[in-house]
Amino acid sequence: MKNITVIGSGTMGNGIAHTFAQNGFNVSLVDISDSALQKALQTIAGNLDRQIKKGSIDEAAKTATLNNIKTYTDVKEGAANADLVVEAATENREIKLKLFKQLSEVCKPGVILASNTSSISITEIAAATANPANVIGMHFMNPVPVMKLVEVIRGYATTDEVTGTIMELSRQLGKAPVEVNDYPGFVANRILMPMINEAVYTLFEGVAGVHEIDTVMKLGMAHPMGPLQLADFIGLDVCLAILKVLHNGFGNPKYAPCPLLVNMVTAGHLGVKSGSGFYKYTAGSKDLVVAEKFA
Ligand SMILES: NC(=O)c1ccc[n+]([C@@H]2O[C@H](COP(=O)([O-])OP(=O)(O)OC[C@H]3O[C@@H](n4cnc5c(N)ncnc54)[C@H](O)[C@@H]3O)[C@@H](O)[C@H]2O)c1
Numbered sequence: 001m002k003n004i005t006v007i008g009s010g011t012m013g014n015g016i017a018h019t020f021a022q023n024g025f026n027v028s029l030v031d032i033s034d035s036a037l038q039k040a041l042q043t044i045a046g047n048l049d050r051q052i053k054k055g056s057i058d059e060a061a062k063t064a065t066l067n068n069i070k071t072y073t074d075v076k077e078g079a080a081n082a083d084l085v086v087e088a089a090t091e092n093r094e095i096k097l098k099l100f101k102q103l104s105e106v107c108k109p110g111v112i113l114a115s116n117t118s119s120i121s122i123t124e125i126a127a128a129t130a131n132p133a134n135v136i137g138m139h140f141m142n143p144v145p146v147m148k149l150v151e152v153i154r155g156y157a158t159t160d161e162v163t164g165t166i167m168e169l170s171r172q173l174g175k176a177p178v179e180v181n182d183y184p185g186f187v188a189n190r191i192l193m194p195m196i197n198e199a200v201y202t203l204f205e206g207v208a209g210v211h212e213i214d215t216v217m218k219l220g221m222a223h224p225m226g227p228l229q230l231a232d233f234i235g236l237d238v239c240l241a242i243l244k245v246l247h248n249g250f251g252n253p254k255y256a257p258c259p260l261l262v263n264m265v266t267a268g269h270l271g272v273k274s275g276s277g278f279y280k281y282t283a284g285s286k287d288l289v290v291a292e293k294f295a
Contacts, residue, residue: 008089009040015144021068030078104129122155184249199227232271
């Protein structure tokens with residue numbers, strides 16, 4: 001396996017492309033938006049610079065990594081040569097079903113089609129393709145170059161061979177893969193999202209402010225980051241989309257998204273990527289300024 005196509009160059013796509021490229025794979029990075037591709041290349045270069053500063057890589061490794069990445073705005077062109085496609089496009093069922101149908105038509109026979117979806121059914125995505133046996137979930141965590149876990153999700157039809165290949169490939173990337181079955185939210189988000197939602201409810205009901213909620217979870221539970229800050233990093237729109245999948249998939253009101261989360265997404269406060277969520281992210285600064293509204 002040498003040629004990897006990554007579809008979507010946002011938060012996750014750029015990290016996945018970075019990780020494969022740094023490990024010597026040829027990466028074709030595809031996005032419908034050329035500006036998203038340019039921004040992704042800048043982000044990857046910036047993250048490689050940070051690795052150089054830390055002493056974990058040298059300048060030559062940065063150049064080699066960037067040279068391993070080519071960008072495309074056309075899926076057919078970007079995926080024609082792929083041995084593996086990792087899809088990390090927007091968390092939207094219709095977009096993913098359409099993409100997988102198209103990928104199954106334009107890719108080489110035998111290609112493995114993986115999705116980085118946080119919550120959408122791998123079995124349903126696979127059913128949109130001609131060969132569901134070769135479709136699997138490869139759920140990286142954010143930030144991809146740093147986080148060790150890959151949640152490997154077997155769809156109903158995924159074969160042992162394909163699962164074994166993806167587990168082994170994840171290890172080659174220096175990651176720790178964990179195999180799970182395909183039910184709403186898999187394992188990671190089935191546990192994480194209800195916690196984030198409960199933190200938003202705690203704020204919504206006025207039990208405590210943003211700082212207080214995050215501090216309780218950081219210092220009391222030894223979490224490296226509070227749930228509200230984590231939600232900002234994940235993207236509040238992504239959190240809302242995952243909660244909707246859990247709510248619809250299990251039909252249990254305990255997964256109903258907090259109205260405050262719904263309002264914030266509707267108002268365009270999506271977290272780090274939009275500059276404000278539960279915290280404000282001032283340009284050029286790494287400091288989080290708690291939004292006055294929720295302080
Ligand atoms: N953000 C996280 O922390 C996180 C963690 C794990 C998994 N995920 C999953 O990863 C996927 C991507 O999430 P993200 O946070 O990177 O989203 P994002 O919004 O940052 O980026 C999505 C990118 O996909 C592109 N895109 C949309 N439709 C496309 C298409 N048809 N073809 C090519 N590109 C297309 C958009 O232009 C955008 O650049 C989602 O499925 C999400 O659930 C996200």
